[in-house]
Amino acid sequence: xxxxxxxxxxxxxxxEMLTDHASSPGxxxxxxxxxxxxxxxxxxxxxxxTAAAFTRIVKKGIPSFSGCxxxxxSLKRLEIGSALSAPELLRIGxxxxxxxxxxxxxxxxxxxxxxxxxxxxxxxxxxxxxLSAEIDRCILGEDEISDDASxxxxxxxxSMNQINDKVHSTLSSLVNGSLRTxxxxxxxxxxxxxxxxxxxxxxRSQVSGLIHDQSATGSTLFIEPMSVVKLNNxxxxxxxxEQEEIxxxxxxxSADVAEYIDSIRTDYKVMTELDFIFARVICR
Numbered sequence: 134x135x136x137x138x139x140x141x142x143x144x145x146x147x148x149e150m151l152t153d154h155a156s157s158p159g160x161x162x163x164x165x166x167x168x169x170x171x172x173x174x175x176x177x178x179x180x181x182x183t184a185a186a187f188t189r190i191v192k193k194g195i196p197s198f199s200g201c202x203x204x205x206x207s208l209k210r211l212e213i214g215s216a217l218s219a220p221e222l223l224r225i226g227x228x229x230x231x232x233x234x235x236x237x238x239x240x241x242x243x244x245x246x247x248x249x250x251x252x253x254x255x256x257x258x259x260x261x262x263x264l265s266a267e268i269d270r271c272i273l274g275e276d277e278i279s280d281d282a283s284x285x286x287x288x289x290x291x292s293m294n295q296i297n298d299k300v301h302s303t304l305s306s307l308v309n310g311s312l313r314t315x316x317x318x319x320x321x322x323x324x325x326x327x328x329x330x331x332x333x334x335x336x337r338s339q340v341s342g343l344i345h346d347q348s349a350t351g352s353t354l355f356i357e358p359m360s361v362v363k364l365n366n367x368x369x370x371x372x373x374x375e376q377e378e379i380x381x382x383x384x385x386x387s388a389d390v391a392e393y394i395d396s397i398r399t400d401y402k403v404m405t406e407l408d409f410i411f412a413r414v415i416c417r
Contacts (some may be wrong), residue, residue: 146307151167160404163408181249195411198411201408202225215361216383219276222383223272232260236260251410254406258403261397264403279380286379286382290375300364301328305321307358308330316333322355327343329357331353333416343356
């Protein structure tokens with residue numbers, strides 16, 4: 134059927150309506166690619182799928198595939214030995230959690246439930262629950278790795294917290310004590326990755342330390358007192374170790390995911406197809 138005939142039949146509008154009812158980007162993409170069927174067997178199969186999905190929706194409600202993220206690029210990177218970023222691993226974890234939810238939705242709750250043509254889809258899904266749980270345990274957000282992701286990371290961050298406390302304690306005693314009259318404000322501030330205090334320019338000689346910045350007018354100097362230079366250096370070193378350990382954790386999780394590339398790829402493919410099937414019911 135040519136495009137002119139499809140337009141006259143308002144086929145593009147139908148596809149747009151169908152796409153709007155898919156709950157995942159992959160499912161929506163699946164909807165956009167479909168063409169009118171001419172093979173009778175395929176038509177009958179599609180009708181059976183839609184009927185089975187309708188029956189399931191009546192019994193269990195509409196399933197959501199919203200956590201079905203496209204991860205094909207990440208899986209390709211794993212195949213060549215690359216480590217994934219925290220956001221990439223999070224998306225894979227969300228995909229697996231959605232897989233678990235959809236697989237549960239697909240189970241027949243009692244012996245009276247009859248098998249249908251969608252069972253073959255649900256049976257292919259592999260939630261890989263231990264893997265998704267490990268990702269969830271280690272990665273709290275796109276920019277946040279849990280302290281418990283490794284014992285080494287926990288120890289590094291404990292040391293960082295202890296030094297931070299020492300720096301703040303030392304600087305607080307200075308800004309509220311011996312240096313108070315020399316300061317523009319009794320505050321502790323950051324310049325780059327160094328803790329500093331705002332000293333009035335005319336009192337520069339009264340405060341021993343390193344100048345890291347000055348105000349636009351030049352009336353205030355941001356000085357790192359010598360008493361915290363070593364602590365700040367230690368903190369910077371620990372920050373570097375923290376970042377190194379985070380990369381170790383991401384590499385470990387990536388290696389774990391790499392063992393299940395085929396299963397994860399199948400999960401995504403099957404769920405986008407199911408999303409398409411259920412969208413057909415909602416669009417009716």
